[in-house]
Amino acid sequence: MIIATDLEGVLIPEIWDAIASEYGIDELHLTTRDIPDFEELMEHRVNVLNREDLRLQDLQKVAQDVMAFPGSTEFLNWGRRRGQIMIISDTFHELSDPLVWEFGGYNLFANQFSTDSKGRITGYKLRIRGMKWRALEKLRDIGFFIVAIGDSHNDLSMLEEAHHPIFFNPPQELREKCSDFPVAETYDELRESILSVPAESIENP
């Protein structure tokens, strides 16, 4: 069994929110709910960062103070004994690697920033965007049973293709739009949902 999970919103709070609050820049609170196209949103963010002269290290300073949700480490430890955990996120390695390290060194598949010699963010490399599912597709083809956990629009492709998708605290509109997905609101409910999968299904996906 492979447990593919989103990072922000499932295991840790949104990092861009923390950056926006720390530096008092409301425009950085915008998410794909406001600007649905992720690349457009990222261009906007990069422009704002450069206008405010915020550099990679300023973002990292905030990210390193972001605290994982209580219970997330225990949930991952539990999951690790039942399958292979893959954290698949539209976050950036430069911000999230230390947080994922604290969890215990899970695989994180995410994006990367491009910076100039002064640490100014000049762009980014999107490895995951819109392709969350693609990272898992072959593993499914080979015959692994896939559990996917996500909370937002950009997780839908991954959730739709998983054998056992779980929404973790999704916004109301998504709950309604995808009413056939099981919903979990706590890590206990996540565990229960995963345990509800018959062993037979996991063995023969």
Add this chain to the structure above:
Amino acid sequence: MIIATDLEGVLIPEIWDAIASEYGIDELHLTTRDIPDFEELMEHRVNVLNREDLRLQDLQKVAQDVMAFPGSTEFLNWGRRRGQIMIISDTFHELSDPLVWEFGGYNLFANQFSTDSKGRITGYKLRIRGMKWRALEKLRDIGFFIVAIGDSHNDLSMLEEAHHPIFFNPPQELREKCSDFPVAETYDELRESILSVPAESIENP
């Protein structure tokens, strides 16, 4: 960067060899070098196990005493700080999970046994066989730089498709057959080989 590595022969000794030695059954020393078709080899092994009345727990008892190669844990810890480690092996989860756990909980993509209620091995599910590369294909498509490490025939598909393949102590015939693959004989040489990849290549595979 993704570091995809074989398990037996690279990080730990061959488990079937240990089983053969422990129970004094020479036929279990046979490998794909003797019976090139893996399924045929596995059928042979299962027949021998049943003939000798060896059950899953007897195999696990041997596997739990298999010692990882000295330096393998340190190599993985080193690699984990440079990329995502995926252990892709034709081994069986029932034998290797505890060993991989001792390394620190890396992702292991491997095969599984089928057993009856008495623990007799009735068959197996091949998830990886001949498909080592397929597990990585999509991650390569997305734009991850792939390092692959292997020592034998069944690693060739993975090595051939990787951006940076490394043979780890391969048999002489493979060294000659694939003379363009870099060879490492120690973990230090593995580290050097990985460090020799230009950062530019890793960023833009």
